[in-house]
Amino acid sequence: MADSYEIAEVDDAIIWDSFVSQAAGGSVFSTTPWLRCAQEAIGAPFRCVGCFKNGQLLAGVTGLVQRRRFFTRFTTPDLTPHGGLLFTPVPGKGPAKAEAEWNRTAALLIDHLTASYGHVQLVHTPAIGDVREFIWANWNIRIRYTYRIDLSDLDGLWERVERRTRTVIRKAEKGGFQLRETTDLDLFQHQYEQIYTRQDGSPPVSATLVRQFVHQVLDADLGRAWAILSPADEVASIVIFVEDSSTAYAWIAGADPTFNPTGATSLLYWKYFQQTPLRKFDFVGANIPPIARFKRGFGGDLVPYYAVEGFGSRWLKNSFAGRRILLG
Numbered sequence: 113m114a115d116s117y118e119i120a121e122v123d124d125a126i127i128w129d130s131f132v133s134q135a136a137g138g139s140v141f142s143t144t145p146w147l148r149c150a151q152e153a154i155g156a157p158f159r160c161v162g163c164f165k166n167g168q169l170l171a172g173v174t175g176l177v178q179r180r181r182f183f184t185r186f187t188t189p190d191l192t193p194h195g196g197l198l199f200t201p202v203p204g205k206g207p208a209k210a211e212a213e214w215n216r217t218a219a220l221l222i223d224h225l226t227a228s229y230g231h232v233q234l235v236h237t238p239a240i241g242d243v244r245e246f247i248w249a250n251w252n253i254r255i256r257y258t259y260r261i262d263l264s265d266l267d268g269l270w271e272r273v274e275r276r277t278r279t280v281i282r283k284a285e286k287g288g289f290q291l292r293e294t295t296d297l298d299l300f301q302h303q304y305e306q307i308y309t310r311q312d313g314s315p316p317v318s319a320t321l322v323r324q325f326v327h328q329v330l331d332a333d334l335g336r337a338w339a340i341l342s343p344a345d346e347v348a349s350i351v352i353f354v355e356d357s358s359t360a361y362a363w364i365a366g367a368d369p370t371f372n373p374t375g376a377t378s379l380l381y382w383k384y385f386q387q388t389p390l391r392k393f394d395f396v397g398a399n400i401p402p403i404a405r406f407k408r409g410f411g412g413d414l415v416p417y418y419a420v421e422g423f424g425s426r427w428l429k430n431s432f433a434g435r436r437i438l439l440g
Contacts, residue, residue, distance in 0.1 A: 115166055119224040122160040131169045135198035137239025140356035142174050142195045149328035150189035163217040171199045171217040183230025183428055190317050191325050193396045194417060196236030218245035230424040238417040251422040259412035261393040263385055272411030280375025281382050288343035289376045291383040293336060297323055300350045303366030326352055335363060340380035348376035359392040
């Protein structure tokens, strides 16, 4: 009897979150609690779309549904490092069976998304290395990078940390800077804005939306905010770390640029490494030169991942021509 495949929305949070926990690359960013935070902060409903094989959920994709004047958009939410397509491992003696299933389910989901939405933007987890179905469907593809770190051996990691980073960590430690948890969202928002003010630019995501999202994430107990303080109790920087069962993510940060020479932010990360019980760490992006150089200093492994963009019609794709839709 031939296998049957069906594309359908998954409304049961228990079923979806169980699928995410087993899927390759599944993380907190694809779960319904995270998507609810995005929905509340951004003001657009989320959808979980699954591909069922013989009634079993095999693959799926998440996104927010945003209505525009002439079309509807399905997108990985702003401030969400990755979501995109997820796929459960397929048992077999070799890779061919898993690859065939991935190709089939990806193609079915691509067809569904482009038939249902005018514009689709997805950021895949680094676990998704095969994006050929999107290329063959004539989607736009952009490669991104992040750094991932194994925290199971901090002594060994210290030896991998670049000399310049070790130097500033020691400098900040000798200067008396200390790590402390915080809930001061007013200060965080101000420091988030300060980063871009010093660079004579505007934040890529509005500070108001960032604050709303951070509030939702902290309130849902999906993340914690850590600050690094000077001996005079001045906050040099704040980082919101998001954690799931296996990995800690440096989700979003703010900083007072006047403290840049002190090495305080580098010390913040190192002290966080020392106190988290999780053994995996993801810097969540290394795509802007100065930020990438800062993160490189901690000795992590450079890992690629993909952002993809598709359109429901040639007319709509042509209307976007010349515009940079995928953010770096």
